[in-house]
Amino acid sequence: MSESHDENGQQxxxxxxxxxxxxxxxxxxxxxxxxxLEAVRRAEVIPRSNLIGRTTLSQQxxxxxxxxxxxxxxxxxxxxEIRGPGKPSPRLSLAADGAYGIGITIDSDSVYLTVSNxxxxxxxxxxxxxxxxxxxxxxxxxRRAIQRVxxxxxxPHERIAGIGVSMQGFRRRPGPAFTTPDPLSSWSDLDVPxxxxxxxxxxxxxxxxxxxxxxxxxxxxxGLRYQDFAFLSFKYGFGGxxxxxxxxxxxxxxxxxxxxxxxxxxELLDRPTVSSLLRMLKQxxxxxxxxxxxxxxxxxxxxxxxxxxxxxxxxxxQVLRALMAIVDPGAIVFGxxxxxxxxxxxxxxxxxxxxxxxxxxxxxxxxxxxxIQEDASSLGAALLPIRTRLFGSNGNTGVEx
Numbered sequence: 001m002s003e004s005h006d007e008n009g010q011q012x013x014x015x016x017x018x019x020x021x022x023x024x025x026x027x028x029x030x031x032x033x034x035x036x037l038e039a040v041r042r043a044e045v046i047p048r049s050n051l052i053g054r055t056t057l058s059q060q061x062x063x064x065x066x067x068x069x070x071x072x073x074x075x076x077x078x079x080x081e082i083r084g085p086g087k088p089s090p091r092l093s094l095a096a097d098g099a100y101g102i103g104i105t106i107d108s109d110s111v112y113l114t115v116s117n118x119x120x121x122x123x124x125x126x127x128x129x130x131x132x133x134x135x136x137x138x139x140x141x142x143r144r145a146i147q148r149v150x151x152x153x154x155x156p157h158e159r160i161a162g163i164g165v166s167m168q169g170f171r172r173r174p175g176p177a178f179t180t181p182d183p184l185s186s187w188s189d190l191d192v193p194x195x196x197x198x199x200x201x202x203x204x205x206x207x208x209x210x211x212x213x214x215x216x217x218x219x220x221x222x223g224l225r226y227q228d229f230a231f232l233s234f235k236y237g238f239g240g241x242x243x244x245x246x247x248x249x250x251x252x253x254x255x256x257x258x259x260x261x262x263x264x265x266x267e268l269l270d271r272p273t274v275s276s277l278l279r280m281l282k283q284x285x286x287x288x289x290x291x292x293x294x295x296x297x298x299x300x301x302x303x304x305x306x307x308x309x310x311x312x313x314x315x316x317x318q319v320l321r322a323l324m325a326i327v328d329p330g331a332i333v334f335g336x337x338x339x340x341x342x343x344x345x346x347x348x349x350x351x352x353x354x355x356x357x358x359x360x361x362x363x364x365x366x367x368x369x370x371x372i373q374e375d376a377s378s379l380g381a382a383l384l385p386i387r388t389r390l391f392g393s394n395g396n397t398g399v400e401x
Contacts, residue, residue, distance in 0.1 A: 049089035074098040103381025105166040108183040108236035109290040116382035120219035162203040164384030166377045212380025214241030226330040234336035238271045272312035298339040320352035335370035
């Protein structure tokens with residue numbers, strides 16, 4: 001059924017919120033229900049009886065809580081597998097359409113809107129035509145796009161967990177403000193959720209882009225095989241995110257895996273940043289003005305690439321050694337906005353761990369290329385409100401308003 005809209009994404013001259021009341025009780029769950037949801041998420045599909053051993057909940061609690069979550073539409077009941085005598089237990093999985101998250105990704109030269117369902121499937125991803133370093137323009141474009149996308153996908157307002165914002169940079173203190181890189185200087189020290197001011201009455205949460213990349217991998221990538229892994233984000237800068245025991249780890253000041261802070265002043269220019277590659281390409285007479293242009297025009301035969309990789313490999317290996325020595329992850333995922341070929345070539349030159357004093361090889365994490373179709377931080381931004389609202393008691397991340 002077609003609808004008429006004005007330029008602000010409104011229908012019939014009425015505001016979207018006045019047409020669609022937003023009861024939030026479907027997504028208001030208890031901490032025990034959050035524990036159960038997390039156990040099901042990790043297992044993907046699991047017999048209900050097996051949840052007793054995977055949580056601290058009693059059999060009666062598992063049955064009652066799971067029935068409540070099924071009634072709320074957050075869990076799906078699947079036919080049991082019949083194995084031996086006795087009454088088989090129904091299997092449970094997350095209900096894909098039980099909740100939706102909307103993500104706004106603010107990168108150095110682009111802004112994206114992404115919609116995900118509860119299991120991390122991307123339903124919508126688009127570039128917004130807004131100057132990333134103009135907060136009022138980003139907010140205005142985002143509000144209009146969110147209204148339009150909610151209508152186009154007929155998303156039930158009561159099942160939208162909220163809006164997650166991916167921001168580059170680090171925190172000077174715990175909270176919703178970041179010290180941003182130069183291309184995003186207008187966002188520096190802004191309270192990001194307050195700047196967005198709850199579009200359509202939806203709560204807004206914010207997190208560092210590399211941590212959000214790690215959350216995306218937790219849902220649909222490396223997290224399906226590893227409970228402890230690191231995520232490296234190759235963008236304008238070079239950042240990281242950590243998942244420990246299946247939970248995002250932010251640290252005391254919420255700057256965990258801010259890996260560029262490990263370099264001294266002389267080493268900063270040799271970090272594996274896309275911005276340094278752009279500078280080298282320009283010096284070689286190859287005009288690639290932005291990361292989005294690099295993604296579009298990338299040529300793996302450019303000689304500059306081999307020189308850049310040789311230059312940044314020592315600093316990359318320095319970080320890999322630090323992660324192995326301090327965190328000991330099962331995997332390290334190479335993600336971000338850098339083209340896949342570039343990240344693959346960085347993995348090929350990685351030489352993070354020398355043999356021990358007896359010449360024996362030491363265990364090393366798997367080095368993985370992120371295969372998330374969109375930049376992982378975009379999916380992570382959409383998953384952030386889902387995680388904050390429904391899985392918050394199992395490692396809350398993001399600052400919400």
